[in-house]
Amino acid sequence: MQDVVEWLKANANLKVIDEPLDVELEIPHIAYIEVKKPDSSQLLFTKPINKAKGIEYDMPVLMNIFASKDTTHKIFGKHPDDVAEGIDELLKLKPPKKLIDKLKMVPKLFRLKNVFPRRLDFKGECQEVIIPKEQVDLDKLPILKTWQEDGGAFITMGQVYTQSLDGTMQNLGMYRLQQYDKNRLGMHWQIHKDASHFFDQYQKAGKKMPVSVAIGGDPLYIWCGQAPMPHGMFEMLLYGFVRGTNAQLVKSITNDIYIPRDVDIVIEGFVDPTKLEIEGPFGDHTGYYTLKEPFPVMEVETITMKQNPVYAATVVGKPPLEDKYMGWATERVFLPMLKPMAPDLIDYNMPENGVFHNLILAKMQVHYPAHAKQFMHAFWGVGQMSFVKHAIFVGEDAPALEDYEALTKYILNRLKPENILITQGIVDHLDHSSPKQFEGGKLGVDATGDEVESLDIELLSDKELLAKVQEIVSNVVGLRQYFTDTKNPICVISVEKKKSQLKTIKMLRVLSSFIKVLVIVDSANNDLHNPYMLLWRVVNNIDATRDVKLKEFIAIDGTNKSEVDGFDREWPGDTHCSKKVLDNLQQRGLIDINDEFIKKFGLLPFDE
């Protein structure tokens, strides 16, 4: 990572901050604000401290490594579309018939020799320093506490290396790790993830599970850790494929797990499958806290390091975040892997404010009735794509998927209740809106067909419509209409919620000659003039089976849920920065933000 730092200085726009800054909130808040800027930089904090614990760390913290598409592209060394093209070629390989075909295939196959990780039988640079068990002290690492209500400090960019019970499968996953004390970490591998499946095997066999967590090294290891590789495929194969050189792995000192030789820090240990401990809360990339839940615990056996390690970390919360750029590369690279199950898929896009699993847009060629519905089921049935709650399919004549303004118009001009599919399936471990954890509503929109014939409502001004709405429902405080130039204008209202909004929807049905699509949000912490955050809020907050109604108009209840909705899980709070910390950083000239910026990205509650 020392090389990465030099490389970022030369090839990207790394900012070095030499002022002593706290790992609790100060460093994370600065990085969180930086990544929201259009020209965001990587940040190196050279003097991390922990005021509460009285610690001055002897290694720097590097954040926002993937701070832009450009930097992500440079880290890859090629455009992610080019990686996708290589994967596409491989998937389409056919047995050669003639000698010339065989010869043409040679370079392609030759490139594959770089894919397989190489196991070395000597120690790696990451093992220059070996800290024995008795001296292990996680407090020596500048582990961040990113949000004020977090249950503690968390390693946020840990590469978690595990293997199956029989040792035949290896896995690299990026999972956050909570620091409990000097030698124990909470393993937040979610129920659907590969390390969790391995854990189940060890639990059944009653055996301790070895784990090695690496930090730093080539940033591509970090990206590979979050890549949704099919179960059983080691992410280091993808590393070799992208880099064009084999990953070089060395054996951990106290277990049999192999890790890249050149990472900065390795935390080795074992998970006792009989012991779980409460993990969280943690301000997550959904922009909400994930609630307390029991997770496995790793007891650290040893920590190994390079001589001068750099500690890599990220901060998650409300979009946009660093995962926007990692997710962009993932979306591009994985397109060819979706095609075998959805061959007429042209392209797809996961808007960052849909936090990836809450919204997907997909463009396809349509060959037969219900073709889009077939793809919806395919997506909801396979791998990590099955976490997606809302999927919108458009035809090949649709505008570019990332042209959100034009695309929304295209979709709204084709939106009809009969083309909306509401069903159930698995939902992401982090989803907070489904009535039961892990399973919930799915909504698919087939917007591949012809335009709706006419706008069969009378358009009123926002003021006129609000007056009519308030005559019927008194707790509506604001109204704003969007896309009134389409066949399905969207009317967003904000309410001071006291009862279930399904009742409000029923009462407002008499206004069906003025409303085509109604969206309801809470008045607290929602700005009717900020569609970016409104979309973030609504796709986060809804479970389609409960919150979407298709008669007399399309209505969506995007409010927070509670017992008035018959919702008996705990509803989590939003991630908000600490005002005290922001004010202090602003005074010291370490950030430069105004009220508009704070409101735009929901940094503070609106009443603070």
Ligand SMILES: Cc1cc2nc3c(=O)[nH]c(=O)nc-3n(C[C@H](O)[C@H](O)[C@H](O)COP(=O)(O)O)c2cc1C
């Ligand atoms: C910044 C960041 C943090 C993440 N944290 C977690 C986490 O705590 N737990 C988890 O299961 N997945 C987390 N993920 C998603 C996983 O890394 C991703 O689903 C990955 O494909 C899992 O690998 P696996 O399929 O090999 O288990 C995170 C992703 C990112 C980008």
